[in-house]
Amino acid sequence: MPNSYKFHYDASDGSSRTEHGAILNPGTKDSALDVAGAVRWYDDKGHLYEMTYKAGKRGYRTIIKKLS
DSSP states (O other), rough: OTTEEEEEEOOTTTTTEEEEEEEETTTTTTTTEEEEEEEEETTTTTTTEEEEEEEEEEEEEEEEEEEO
């Protein structure tokens, strides 16, 4: 998709990150970057957490969940 990006990585400690974004309405006065993604990590007790996020015209929003 033009005017967009996407990436993902997994780290050796089990953490990971995924993100994708796109410019909405490029070339207009209403153009905006829209981004969504997720980050996963383990705490020092071995519990897995995930934070999902969205950023765009409505601001930056996150949700953090304990998965295990």
